[in-house]
Amino acid sequence: xxxxxxxxxxxxxxxxxxxxxxxxxxxxxxxxxxxxxxxxxxxxxxxxxxxxxxxxxxxxxxxxxxxxxxxxxxxxxxxxxxxxxxxxxxxxxxxxxxxxxxxxxxxxxxxxxxxx
Amino acid sequence: xxxxxxxxxxxxxxxxxxxxxxxxxxxxxxxxxxxxxxxxxxxxxxxxxxxxxxxxxxxxxxxxxxxxxxxxxxxxxxxxxxxxxxxxxxxxxxxxxxxxxxxxxxxxxxx
Numbered sequence: 001x002x003x004x005x006x007x008x009x010x011x012x013x014x015x016x017x018x019x020x021x022x023x024x025x026x027x028x029x030x031x032x033x034x035x036x037x038x039x040x041x042x043x044x045x046x047x048x049x050x051x052x053x054x055x056x057x058x059x060x061x062x063x064x065x066x067x068x069x070x071x072x073x074x075x076x077x078x079x080x081x082x083x084x085x086x087x088x089x090x091x092x093x094x095x096x097x098x099x100x101x102x103x104x105x106x107x108x109x110x111x112x113x114x115x116x
Numbered sequence: 117x118x119x120x121x122x123x124x125x126x127x128x129x130x131x132x133x134x135x136x137x138x139x140x141x142x143x144x145x146x147x148x149x150x151x152x153x154x155x156x157x158x159x160x161x162x163x164x165x166x167x168x169x170x171x172x173x174x175x176x177x178x179x180x181x182x183x184x185x186x187x188x189x190x191x192x193x194x195x196x197x198x199x200x201x202x203x204x205x206x207x208x209x210x211x212x213x214x215x216x217x218x219x220x221x222x223x224x225x226x227x
Binding site for chain 1: 158210
């Protein structure tokens, strides 16, 4: 079975400071890893994904994530936070296997609060 | 291009009733997945359909069913509603094996 852990319910950061939202995963075999963001009363928006290759993945809105296989982590980062980044962030994993479909397993989410 | 659309946006049902939620995928996407997001939690996978066939099912009771139509739109049906079915129901579309794009969701309240 695959699982995702987001150990922080909330992350607080001042505008202009770097931010990190943590994610660890557990899956048999090689994973596909994703980050999504959710604004109030909205669906999830895709930010970035890791499939293979370079461990540092760049995504939308200046976000990036670093895949660390030995630590089974996929932390989301941004060099300089904006107030508009305040939202709920979800990490997700999909088992990479033929015919495994697109079933995503999500973490519980981390609320990011960026203060002016 | 239009994104994933879902209808209705909100609805309120009574325990024991039946509900049908609808989803239209992004043009060209043949895969539709359904997720349930209970308040304060991450989304939980319910179903995936591809080319009108069920390709995956999550750990949900048989009260939950779905289907996909020839135009790749999809319906999620829930029978005998329980209070615990109150949630945001998200539909996502994708090309097979690619990242999923989510709709705005349907907020279901069961009273």
